[in-house]
Amino acid sequence: MDPILNPFSSGTRLRDMIRAIRACKTAAEERAAIRKECAAIRASINENDPDYRHRNLAKLMFIHMLGYPTHFGQMECLKCIASPGFPEKRIGYLGLMLLLDERQEVLMLVTNSLKQDLNHTNQYIVGLALCALGNICSAEMARDLAPEVERLLQFRDPNIRKKAALCSIRIIKKVPDLAENFVKPATALLKEKHHGVLITAVQLCADLCKVSREALEHIRKKCTEGLVRTLKDLANSSYSPEYDVSGITDPFLHIRLLKLLRLLGEGDADASDSMNDILAQVGTKTESNKVAANAILYECVQTIMSIEGNGGLRVLAIGILGKFLSNRDNNIRYVALNMLMKAVTADPQAVLRYRATILECVKDADASIRKRALELVYVLVNESNVKPLTTELVSYLETCDQDFKGDLTAKICAIVSKFSPEKIWYIDQMIKVLLEAGNFVKDEVWRALIVVISNASELHGYAVRALYKAFQNHNVITLTSIFYQEAFTRVAIWCIGEYGDLLINNVGMLDLEDRITVTESDAVDLIEITIQCHALDFTTKAMALVALLKLSSRFPSCSERIREIIVKYKGNFVLELQQRSIEFNSIIARHQNIRSMLVERMPVLDEATFIGRQAGSLPDAGSISAGSSVSLPNGVAKPADSLVDLLDLNSNDAPAPSSSGGDFLQDLLGVDLSPAAQSGANQTSKSGTDALLDLLSVGSVSRPVESPSAQSNSSAIDILSASKSEKASVSPLDDLSSLSLSSRTTSITGAAPMMDLLDGFASTPPKSENNGTVYPSITAFESSSLQLTFNFSKQPGNSQTTNIQATFINLSSDEYTDFIFQAAVPKFLQLQLDPASGSTLPANGNGSITQNFRVTNSQNGKKSLVMRIRITYKINGKEKLEEGQISNFPRDL
């Protein structure tokens, strides 16, 4: 039967439209047919013919279901609802529920119609309105219409009462304040015999208990007994065909009653006591071979587990779960695992009895069951059973599905790190996991392993030998095979770099170890193979370069060979590798005297700091670990990310990680190279996160040294089209502030001192040339703690550019550290800052920091200089910030 009322109406009928759409052979055809139909419907809507409204709406709903936009039909819904006839209202409300959701403004327009319909004389129209209200009402509508619904809870027809009860659930969920109005009528409904009303009343009471403490107390006091009796009657009732589901009378009502009893029994011994008998009866008498019966048993077990303890009942419940667990139906096993998870807090010993079965479930073919079981295993693990359980899980790792490995490794790693009884066992297990599923572990995992190895000084030799052996035995990397494990490789090369000497000499052999013979060149071979493997990402290769550098000092005889390997990367497309290659090459070739000092063994990494940091950065973990496959158009964004990770590891106590090669060295070596670089490093490390903030608050900020990645970029402009990326990074900044940013050109100057550092350990910040007119110095800024003076000089032949030397003097009695000066200028000026002479400012004016910069005034003669400054420093580790504007520059600069 078609939803067509007027036999004279023309146009396609709903049935014909559906047929036409179904006849379409391609998606394009379907789209065309629907477009045509939609056009016809729009036209018909514009004619505003009430006869077609009904049919148009039905068509629109079908079109909507196919996923096409139908917003233009929303108003038609409202018109249908407003029309007097039942058929229009019925389709109108259906359309309302389907085409709109509660967040749409249009919905507000319907409140009035709903109110009228809730008071309609036709009970079916009242039913339609209740249904719509219950399914989509918003908080405002709930407030407006709650009195009507409350009244309808006492309506003469039970079918309206049940709808009103469910509608009330929606209302109290949207507006919990209204709950108290519903408590009385809801409890009154609990006495009804009509199942529909009863089940809805039970649900309403359950929701009232959830939103309101008073309601819970009231219902617990007044209704518990009655509910127990109702459940008893239901459980003992004779066969009634109307409600029978495979031999059980109304399992739905059973379940809802059990659920409500659970809420009432939780935390209340008396209430729990009063329901013991009926729970025992339901738990024992229900035959469990049908879904409905199992659903009741399942609910019953949940209730038993939640209410106040009764030993006998608990035993019964665990027994039921045991039976479930051995059931062959996957659904039943799934819910058993689900339930055991909850039971584990109440009675871990009882759950542990099913350990073997649960472990079997971890290997199930069904992903949902595996996941549940794994979670359960995870909560079951304790110090005493960690070893056998882990062994089981690790051995399963070899055979399990690829897509399950991620979850499984995550859980194994968590278990191992949480419960490992000794470090050697931890190291062994982690090596196994990394070998089996290294590509599935998060970055923290292998980093944590390195931290643990570094901390276990007596196991350094053992770890490096174990890793070496594993590497060899598993062919982790061969040039031809694609089987590789990134995370494992990283740990292995890090350890070989650090502890290469222990590997060769079999130092610190444990009794359980077999003696192995590894020559120096074997170790270098291994790293050479790694670095040549194309499949490995560049972070691993960067680590390999560091390892080689370290080995060059540990194995002097291989030094020349290592240098040759390193030198191959000086033209690498990845800037990070290129930079490391050049720097390391220069260290090996020219700085023999300091090399051994540079590559001394890493200080022990602090576990506590690492764990703390991990906790702090946990949300990022996912994104970081995703950085393993990087595409590198110009080597900026992602590499920096993973390098920061890398550095995190290598320099746990450095002020902050930064990814420039120079800083890396500095961190790595723990040598304070030069104050100039130091201040640069400090500032850059900040720049990443704070740049935007700075920009927004100060206008634009100019930094002495550009951020490291961009720095290496500009040095490689020829190789890569890095100029593009530079430009891209400038423009958003310009947009952000009305002031111009002038730090771009500094990259070259930033790079220059770095080369100096490596060559002679002497930093000579470019001297400003004093020439031309002499301008008086000014005191640009003075506070109670700090004085800043500017000395000016002009560049010869360039009247627009002024060289300024800033001198900072500390007026307080505390030393300032991490001193950073930043400046910003309006658009007509350009600013270039050189590195400062230091980052520490001694107390009481006993010394100063100087910093040179150049300002180019494009409107020289018309406008005078103006500048905003921002100075940050630390007093005894406490951050201080000073800001100010300088406008007392000599006029003609």
Added chain:
Amino acid sequence: MIHFVLLISRQGKVRLTKWYSPYSQKERSKVIRELSSEILSRGPKLCNFVEWRGFKVVYKRYASLYFCICSDQDDNELETLSIIHHYVETLDRYFGSVCELDLIFNFHKAYFILDEILLAGEMQETSKRTTLRLIAAQEELLEAAKEEASSLSSIIAQATK
């Protein structure tokens, strides 16, 4: 609480969607896409539950149609499965051995029946007989309105003859 009900054909075509929690139209199509690919790809012997975005989706296949209900994590999955079965049996009684075509051409009726069984994401009526009685009563109203309209138009037609 039930958050939504979906009927998806084996080819991934949507046959019915009912939302009890607010999802914008955009989210709805995303949810449907995600879930249909997840559920349709599951093997026949696996359990009927899928954990999804912190909810549980219970699904069951009847012939070419997948009936899916998304409910809260702590809801009784086996009961949800029974609700699906209850709905299917009601449809079956109404249409008389229901098939997918019935639900395509009479999709609105599938909605009306669902609205008599579930409301606000909760169970409304556990008796199939009552549900069908209510549907029949409303269809009578429909017929009455139709007759009235046609008699009215025949009067008009006669008057203008």
